[in-house]
């Protein structure tokens with residue numbers, strides 16, 4: 001579709017070519033577009049796909065393009081949309097699930113940039129002013145704005161600030177959020193405390209390790225645990241697409257329960273929508289296309305004959321296919337089309353590996369030393385490449401407490417840093433500002449300390465080679481990947497160049513290419529966790545290095561364990577590189 005295409009080229013540059021997973025998606029998932037597209041019935045043939053490829057290989061575009069194109073096509077060729085049922089304020093046509101609020105927000109920004117010309121309405125459920133129950137809603141009311149009005153605004157133009165107001169009825173098309181947040185929006189705040197809550201498991205408490213929270217499917221914002229205070233305000237009866245991003249996590253046994261609840265809720269809502277059609281607005285009733293709509297009762301399909309024959313398109317994406325996901329798909333989705341790139345389960349090709357042995361003294365001092373070494377190398381490079389900046393370092397620990405201690409230690413040594421755990425206060429603010437300067441920014445959206453800066457473009461000298469294993473082409477033109485991060489030209493004493501976190505930020509987040517080093521200071525829970533952490537660098541064909549700290553003696557005590565770690569990590573290297 002031309003509008004999507006031009007936004008994509010604006011984002012990636014005119015010479016970008018699809019990655020392997022994108023090619024698979026273009027060939028198998030993208031609905032065909034013709035200028036003279038006729039009204040089509042999207043529900044006649046619900047399908048299921050799995051898109052799997054290595055980290056940083058462009059899976060977001062691979063699923064967003066077909067979803068946005070399909071939504072636009074059905075908007076162009078169907079009757080005007082009816083208002084949500086009584087008491088509901090949102091009725092999206094696509095729902096995208098992400099394991100963390102940070103990822104949901106980043107995906108929403110990305111999706112908005114992609115649909116800029118085709119004008120769909122995208123809402124991040126993890127943002128400060130997303131329609132919600134209870135406290136947020138009363139705050140909105142205080143500002144003289146009802147949630148129903150919020151959903152009728154044109155949400156397309158803004159990504160982290162205020163919505164652009166439009167008084168025309170513009171229902172939200174896509175809602176992006178974590179399963180828990182979306183269940184809350186559907187069932188009402190505090191639903192999990194009731195009899196329909198997920199088991200009798202207690203809600204994660206503050207101070208718990210983020211990784212365990214993630215595993216239990218509860219990515220909660222600090223201070224959001226309220227008793228049941230309201231009915232849900234999102235109706236799921238119009239959903240045509242459900243995307244489960246990071247499906248390996250969201251169908252992990254610990255997350256699966258909430259993910260599958262949402263799938264069942266959509267199925268149930270669609271069955272209900274068939275038996276009690278939604279009430280159209282007066283304007284809709286006048287529309288000649290209404291007849292077309294009412295003559296299509298199958299546009300919301302009957303309840304599925306088997307529990308997992310969902311009445312909507314289901315698109316899963318993942319960088320890995322662990323046994324749990326494989327078994328789950330085999331049992332529940334035997335017909336799912338698996339579109340898998342050869343790089344799945346591998347580290348990105350442009351990611352180098354380094355092992356650093358603990359000295360036996362203070363481990364934090366070892367980390368500090370290696371960080372300073374990174375900057376010393378950068379400074380040497382600056383002599384030969386004028387204009388290059390100090391790179392940023394992403395440090396992964398296993399425990400919340402370790403993140404805090406590491407942050408304090410480095411701060412005391414004059415290394416300014418940002419520490420983020422699931423309980424960090426900054427996470428409660430409903431935006432990704434706490435990650436400013438670390439996440440990749442889209443062209444023209446560079447931020448520094450919350451303020452927009454004039455775009456500053458540099459030629460990225462490290463991009464000599466034109467193509468790579470993922471099929472990514474490095475464009476010799478300004479693009480999102482060649483925009484400097486303003487904070488890296490400042491000193492590490494005054495501006496954070498180090499981000500310390502847990503596995504919380506290891507899934508799906510698209511970090512800036514200036515994050516050239518990922519430090520893994522604690523042994524990850526498993527090889528997949530390692531892959532996801534490491535994959536925050538070396539993205540989209542950029543160079544990166546993963547530094548694994550541990551005990552790696554050549555012989556004696558611990559040598560066997562060290563060798564085992566190296567062997568397991570070595571198996572993740574792409575075949576081409578091992579040759």
Ligand SMILES: Nc1ncnc2c1ncn2[C@@H]1O[C@H](COP(=O)(O)OP(=O)(O)OP(=O)(O)O)[C@@H](O)[C@H]1O
Nearest residue numbers: 016017018019055056057058059060319508510540
């Ligand atoms: N065809 C392309 N050419 C150049 N850059 C691309 C292309 N497709 C995507 N990118 C860029 O690659 C980066 C990584 O994309 P994305 O976050 O979608 O990767 P991913 O496969 O979802 O990674 P992860 O598994 O970590 O979630 C983004 O900045 C995106 O803009």
